Amino acid sequence: MGIGAVLQPWSLLCSAGALVALWWAWRVLESTWIVPRRLGRALQSQGLPGTAYHFPFGDLKEFARLAAAARAKPMPLSHDITPRVHRLYYNIIREHGKISVTWLGPTPRVIVDDPKLVREILANKFGHFRKRKHNGLVKRLANGLVSHDGDKWAAHRKIINPAFHMEKLKKMLPAFAACANELVTRWEGYVESDGSKEIDVWPEFQNLTGDVISRSAFGSSFSEGRRIFQLQSEQAQNLVKMMNTLYLPGFRFLPTQLNRRIKANAREVQELLRGIVGKRERAMKKGHANNDDLLGVLMESNIAETKQAGNSKPIMTMDDIIGELKLFYFAGMDTTAVLLTWTMVALSIHPEWQDRAREEVLRVFGKNQPDLDGINQLKTVTMILYEVLRLYPPVVQLDRQTYKEMELGGVTYPPGVILSLPIVFIHHDKDVWGEDADEFRPERFADGISRASRDSPAFFPFGWGPRICVGQSFALVEAKMALSSILQHFYFGLSPSYTHAPFPVSTLQPDHGAQIMIKRL
Known part of the structure; x- marks a missing residue:
């Protein structure tokens, strides 16, 4: 040769x-x-x-x-x-x-x-x-409804909408109540009968809303979903770092430490959620599934819309459903957690509004478990949540x-x-x-x-128009349930160690936590 x-x-x-x-x-x-x-x-x-x-x-x-x-x-x-x-x-x-x-x-x-x-x-x-x-970056966090455009967005929105109708939320209220009760019981354990206790409410509310989204979306407990929450939270922070650096073609494929971590997290979340969906599919085939949760409604709606369209294949594929579940986990946990956190901070700074909100809650519910009919009567609490969303919008x-x-x-x-x-x-x-x-x-x-507002309307915490957040009713009902339960049981104010430092990560978060002093009523 x-x-x-x-x-x-x-x-x-x-x-x-x-x-x-x-x-x-x-x-x-x-x-x-x-x-x-x-x-x-x-x-x-x-x-x-x-x-x-x-x-x-x-x-x-x-x-x-x-x-x-x-x-x-x-x-x-x-x-x-x-x-x-x-x-x-x-x-x-x-x-x-x-x-x-x-x-x-x-x-x-x-x-x-x-x-x-x-x-x-x-x-x-x-x-x-x-x-x-976003050159594929956001898809690693939540490749769901918020990432889609055109016909795909319209099809997914139509399938997802039934999961957030008020009659479906009413069925999820026991999950909301159970999670709020567990939070109150835990806080009561922190506080001696005649004393007060400092609590960083930011991680507390992350746990609460993570538990809520697990139970209401998947019928599982927070402990079973803890790994997904940890991974999605880390993904959000890593992707913010990535998006705030100069993007060059092909950069996300380079074997940097950050890229490797993002890819590893995405794979693990994908596998965990694939397991949840697969388990539900098998239960549905055997007729053993309870489909009152978000996942069940989503899967049933997908089947119904596919039949109506005369398609032989599902409109939403397994990967599509997993993408929406990622979004449920991320949006369902983070946004409501920051809303509750800034509400506690605001009501600590303005105790006169805390007193007005507590008076309304006790008048409507007394010491009884908050229910949906009563939640819909909470005018003062609603005004407070709107004002917090105005001053501290999650996004x-x-x-x-x-x-x-x-x-x-x-x-x-x-x-x-x-x-x-x-x-x-x-x-x-x-x-x-x-x-x-x-x-x-x-x-x-x-x-x-x-x-x-003078320019009506100029209030966009959940977006606007056809793409307005599909989960806004879910978030507000959840927040009202949690806040009502807290007001029924505790007074609260800012801790001397609290540092006011709002800063956007994936959502507008307290940079150094939210230390609140709580005391039993």
């Missing part, structure tokens, strides 16, 4: 490698230089104010610097949280206005701090705005992305622009809510959501 014949395979391999390297270099150049410059010129030509693109990180370094500086020290005991929650957006809005451009990496993000435009975007009547693409911003040229507010946006909807800024906007926008005033919701 000649030397040429030996070298030929190596030559072909080297050529292929060189072509791959050139392709990757071109993709990097295109995504970090060519496309950003083109999009930047298109926005600047229309007079849109904001920052200029700086290759390759945009404003990402400044975002990281400001976020680190904010987290390095606590803020005063105030509800004026926007400077700490997102200092970069705070600075840009003050300098450039409520509609302005920033660059977190090579993609322009247009801040849309206007409730009218936010409603128009979220209404999305013609499908012109889609969920932001501080929503993103949408243009996939074709789209006109909005007199500006024509090319494809590939992210429209960033800063919910927390709109919720604190004095032009919308009045000069007391940063104050805790639940009475602003006395006549309902539509009359609470």
